[in-house]
Amino acid sequence: MLVIRIWNYFRGYVIIKIEGLTLERFINLSIAKGIYLWDIIRYDYTTLEAKVGLKGFKSLREVVKRVGCRVYIIEKKGFPFLIHKLKYRKMLVFGFAVAVGIIIFLTSFIWEIEVIGNENADSKLIVDYLTKMDIKPGILKSEIDISELKRSILRDIENISFVNMEIIGTKLLVEVKVRDVMPSAIRKDVPCNVVAKKKAVIVKVIARNGKSVVEKGDIVKKGQVLISGIIEDEKLENPLLVHSDGTVLGKTLYVKELQEPIIKKIEEETGNCYSVREIKIGNYSLLLNNKEIPYKNYIEDKKNRKLIKILGYELPFEIIVHKYKEVELIKVKQNVEALKKMQSVRGVQMIMNELPKGAKVISKDVKYSIEDNILITRVSIEVIEEIGEKQKIQ
């Protein structure tokens, strides 16, 4: 059915209105003459609407004469009529063709390169590398050999374990996965010290190699040498440098202070909102709606939309939508005991997340104080953990 419709459209057809008395005869005669009529609708006893092809319409004249009815054209449809119309509007056709041409031309370039999946912020490295390979905004899409490029990125940029490239519209999307880089361990034959990672009270020192310079109960600062790799002896002319190794356990204190107002202000959205659009051209801005905000208390939600990007440069057009959401302020007095419990649990949890692996908690202390309607919760936790860290001797 659709095929026939498209065919009819290309051949061109007219919708006609026939007025007369013996319309059935009109239909029968047209069929007999081989004129194809379709979508025949009877409006009333004397009027009929039908569709007929261009050729059919011409040979309809004889039938009309014989039946003695009148035919009006209601609408001309189809490709031939469109062409006919466009003959008088050559510039329109030209403009359309130019527009399509420009779109095709512009979309055959890459205008933007985006690197995703890269947390360690060396997107620039990849972009620079691509620039070096002559892949930069403004390159023809067909000039990019993706599989070759992927291979060379994997080969030339060291810490990338996976790369995928995709052209989405006019954007080249580079998806990379950075290999996890292990902190380079100091080799066994390089002399080093074991130093403190953080401030702590020494609990235990087990020196497997080197000379321990601290004792149990000592308070050490960050960076202080715990096991020295420099062994000095009277018999030796130069101090002996060794690769020190060992476990140093220290007692450290983690403190968290949480503040929570007892009377809490809750902003509850009422669901009403009011938006204002702002057009920004360069440094000038134009508010499209200059009415006052009809709410007393509100939250502002700002959304920027950059409009056009050409040749990698952003045009200084910007639309900012300010959305003001009405809020209601509600004061809630919280139960102090419950709040205390909640805060202490929260504090402990926060500290627990910070603790390194293998740390052992030895004591927990929670203190509360109330100042100006604010509950201050101080959670301190003492733990024993490994505090040693190897450091090369310079």
Added chain:
Amino acid sequence: MKKRVDDIKSTISDVLELPKDIVLDLPRITLIGNLQLYIENHKGIIEYSKQRIRINTNIGILRIVGNNLTIRTIVTEEIIIVGEIEVVEFIS
């Protein structure tokens, strides 16, 4: 005389299992639900309105009654009628 010819034709088509609409020159009517009626081998329209359509065939007049009836296509051999069809009957 015509009756006898028809009888012979009918017998032949029975024996040879030929389709009767071709041998006997009968209309072939296909009704799809109550939405569309497809008539092959008709002999012209007699009456056409939104509620009633009468079509001439070899074996009499076919009357279609319904609502919003329209002729979708009409050529020498076939007619397609769409609309809410209620009654299809032969009047001889």
